[in-house]
Amino acid sequence: MEKMKAMVYRGVRKIMLEDAPRPEIIEPTDAVVRVTSTAICGSDLHIYNGDYSVDDGTIVGHEFLGVVEEVGAHVTGFEVGERVLVYPGFSCETCEPCRRQIPMGCEKGGIFGNPTPYGSIHGGQAEYVRVPFAQRIMLRIPEGLTDEDVMLVTDMLPTGYFGAENGDIKPGDTVAVFGCGPVGLCAQICARLFGPSKVFAVDLLDYRLKVAERLGSIPINASEVDASSRIRELTDGLGVNVAIEAVGAAATFYGALMSASPTSNISVIGIFAEGVELPMQTLCMTNKKITMGLPIRLPEYIPKLLNLIRAGEIDARPIISHTLPLSEGERAYKMFADRLDGALKIILKPGQ
């Protein structure tokens, strides 16, 4: 069996560079992709930090793109050698839960590098990756676009877009995004597609707020001022029309609630580890819409975002803080987890 280099889960804060078996076609609907770029996601950190776990030995990573190495018998329309990006997860689309638009219930589905009730699925922080249902979850990368141009389309941008879309931003609206990690920054980029008059960006770290500012947002450092008070001040005392929570914590959830005007939308895209107390006694007197969840309409979002990148209308490259060889993957995890060296989105390059 051929070997390859891969980032493998071995326990809390132990995602290790190892030799792993090189994947092969199993189902006729599979492809194998040679990974040229892969990125560490905030949700990979949840695994790294032990918030939840995958089976020992699982290759992690669901943000990756590369070159088609081999395709199964039922995969048509893709040639070996074509550059593709791969969706972060998949589902069979034929079982009962899939037909009911609940892909989370699919027995053959899951997210790369993540657990499922039926076992963990190997991910893409590796030299090669097996891609199930390849025809549906691979997308050709348009000519002229680099890996870096499209890297964030695999996960961060669709999630940010989902958050902005759920916020139902109308032209002229004011928007506040709580959190300037990669997903919060992508939410800011995507919020701008809906014609807001102002986008406020809230975070505690200046290096992240600097990137927000570069993306056109108005930065607010919540370690220096009360963010929601400041936002009210800057919106004629009214609060924003749309607040987006992109952290997954009670403090930012309340910040979003309190910065939002009486009739407003709160869109949650942060991943929470605990519950929050909802002050229904006051909320039920104001017209709020609170949304949450995961972007399940990727086949709609991803081509749209690629088109916008290709047309030069959006550019998420400022969010990439480091590009490192896969061999430095262990250091990269530590940097991102501990927010060292200005870490935002870190790209790993297998084969380098």
Add this chain to the structure above:
Amino acid sequence: MEKMKAMVYRGVRKIMLEDAPRPEIIEPTDAVVRVTSTAICGSDLHIYNGDYSVDDGTIVGHEFLGVVEEVGAHVTGFEVGERVLVYPGFSCETCEPCRRQIPMGCEKGGIFGNPTPYGSIHGGQAEYVRVPFAQRIMLRIPEGLTDEDVMLVTDMLPTGYFGAENGDIKPGDTVAVFGCGPVGLCAQICARLFGPSKVFAVDLLDYRLKVAERLGSIPINASEVDASSRIRELTDGLGVNVAIEAVGAAATFYGALMSASPTSNISVIGIFAEGVELPMQTLCMTNKKITMGLPIRLPEYIPKLLNLIRAGEIDARPIISHTLPLSEGERAYKMFADRLDGALKIILKPGQ
């Protein structure tokens, strides 16, 4: 000064039939209406039970209709003697908060029979009522419709409609309404306007569930079965597409959450006295939309609902449990507060 009979707030569980000054035109935009029918609202019970209070001596009631008795100089288009229904509240529409679509902030606005930061406003459980901004908040009752036909258009039906609309019900959707008080029953009537395949009605009291069934809902008695389990059973294990909370309590809020399918909407129209814990750690993995608030678009809802009643497409009369003379108002409050004698919506008739 002329006198009239009115239901007057005198303290907790003391809303008393008294002689009160008969109101007169104060502003040129006022009208005076002779009340022919007025109803007790669930929110009047909050005042009655001491959850919040109005100034001592305030005439209560915001659900009423009657006959134009007198109009101010700036009120055009209404003749003395015309039958009108009156919106439950008003705002000036010219101040800054009004222009920003936040009528709750209007200094000249408020809800009849309710407190405002500037003093309480006399309501319509009386022989006569002063109606500010009358031109905008009075609506002629179409010929051929009785007081009973349109009584619930003053408040309950628009609130139910708001709840159904917020739920974003699509044809074929399944819907669960938690609570079969007047507002929950109106939400069921209005939900049916959006073409659901099934409407489940949850309550603890059989006499209310009987009315729900008469309105076309599938009754579920939550004192006998676990409502959300039962609802999942009846929806092929999936849960409903839309859950409407029409009580204002943690138990029904969780019932709504738990009966809703992974991608679903929860619409809250109950008025809460306390907060609820939102299990964000699980919710953030499913695509939920939670909405709440008050129906501020009455000028859109009320004519629409009148048209539907006039066309025979909706009928809220089954929700009226009693029609009593105003002189029995004190007994009526007790009946409704203590859920005696099958009380649902109770109409009081001044002058009888």
Add this chain to the structure above:
Amino acid sequence: MEKMKAMVYRGVRKIMLEDAPRPEIIEPTDAVVRVTSTAICGSDLHIYNGDYSVDDGTIVGHEFLGVVEEVGAHVTGFEVGERVLVYPGFSCETCEPCRRQIPMGCEKGGIFGNPTPYGSIHGGQAEYVRVPFAQRIMLRIPEGLTDEDVMLVTDMLPTGYFGAENGDIKPGDTVAVFGCGPVGLCAQICARLFGPSKVFAVDLLDYRLKVAERLGSIPINASEVDASSRIRELTDGLGVNVAIEAVGAAATFYGALMSASPTSNISVIGIFAEGVELPMQTLCMTNKKITMGLPIRLPEYIPKLLNLIRAGEIDARPIISHTLPLSEGERAYKMFADRLDGALKIILKPGQ
């Protein structure tokens, strides 16, 4: 080669009952269905009447349902012997036009019993039919529902639903449907799912208006009165909020335009053989939305409609005027084409 009975195209007004080869699995994604009921569509009449044609020898018909007889190797989740309804057409969903949501451009796609640029496709007015991409275009018929209950879900109801949805009907709206053939009647059934206050039904033939009335519509015989004038009268001089054209003729198109209020939607689902003059000089002063096209979102519509039938919320059986053995297919075509004997939807039963 085994033979079966089928309705075969042989020229203008020549759709003949013949012996035809019984179809077999060709692609592993195929199924073969034994047809238990099939219906004649208004668009079959276009072929019959020579408005357009299919290749000589083509089996016609795209409205059919039956029992799974055999499934290809890639078709999972269906058992031989299960009752299924079949969508009227199909596409590969993997080619470029399909990915762009333009299924009409798919080389492997088409409508049963209809021409494509690559040759005509055999249809389902026969004892058996080959069903390409079977997994996606077959849907199990829920237990307890007869063929007649669900027959119109194969084409007429989704088209009517598309027309109603395009009309963007809001609760309380008034609606006029021009045309009471099967598709117009289905549009009336579907319009009612959106909570209209009134649905007007316009036609020239009393027997069709009687069915419209039975479905809850207000009938208007355009051979006796000017339909749009009558509709304005019955809407307080205002015109309807939504007008649906379900014939495909200039006269009904103008009827729809003229019966619609200044701010209104005109939804066209009729199939036209010629252009119409649009009076833009007056239209551009009023806020109109005119929509047209074909229901391409069948995977969304069909399960929704099945659910509504199963729940007893809609019932299209009054539209079925005749049920005949397939052996009387030639007479059935003549009856429907010439509007004899009260013909509306005619069902043919193979094997009888």
Add this chain to the structure above:
Amino acid sequence: MEKMKAMVYRGVRKIMLEDAPRPEIIEPTDAVVRVTSTAICGSDLHIYNGDYSVDDGTIVGHEFLGVVEEVGAHVTGFEVGERVLVYPGFSCETCEPCRRQIPMGCEKGGIFGNPTPYGSIHGGQAEYVRVPFAQRIMLRIPEGLTDEDVMLVTDMLPTGYFGAENGDIKPGDTVAVFGCGPVGLCAQICARLFGPSKVFAVDLLDYRLKVAERLGSIPINASEVDASSRIRELTDGLGVNVAIEAVGAAATFYGALMSASPTSNISVIGIFAEGVELPMQTLCMTNKKITMGLPIRLPEYIPKLLNLIRAGEIDARPIISHTLPLSEGERAYKMFADRLDGALKIILKPGQ
């Protein structure tokens, strides 16, 4: 009676600078505004060219802004001396047609400088103008904004916004605007608020296409290439998702139709003098939405657009080609009508 300078209608191609009576408060809901800037609209040219006419002696112009000179007794919240922009038209909001949201039917309403069934209304191309229902149709100009910054908010930008909104542009969509007069250019500015990947601008005149390009559009000169073929080429053969007609002519209407993809929206904001033939026989096979009309939701659009200008998100000043004293008004009309000297939007300054 005091006199002032004004542009007065005296016949075809005779809009003359004259002395006219200075207007005064008539109704208590009136204000008088001293005009500081007024612009010539394409629809003023229809009057100038004789396409339709106003009463002899009518002061023309509905695009203007200025300073509050005097307010009637019922106008609250505005101080003399405040800078305001004024909506192009008004309605009473209390009569039956107004309550039905059909302001065109209001007997007390109309558009400044335009005819009504009850006589023409004096407009704002003058030193002073009487503003009926002033409280509702005047809007304070935010500090820091010049007349030029907000001039196009009076009419052009809301119309362009209406066109873009009707087009239902989604992020990533491609858009084509036919016509680069002021309204077409404003449609391009507003289209960009909805996150399109590309906006194509079509016109015959290079000086207008240059402005389009400066606003971020891709210019296409229809005198040099077939515009819809070129647009298809530039959209991978597909056509645009949204086409906006901003001229009011058959040629541009067909250009819009032919450049639009099979599932697409055509939004018409041009004012037509004649009908167009709609090729329904082909259109009914593709999913099109065609909208048209006038922006009646100005109270929603205008504050939104002001906010966007104030925030620096949109800037319509490149559309202003000339700023002249009112005394050169006659020359200005000729320039704009005959497209001389690069004329686009021309501003006239009374009192200069």
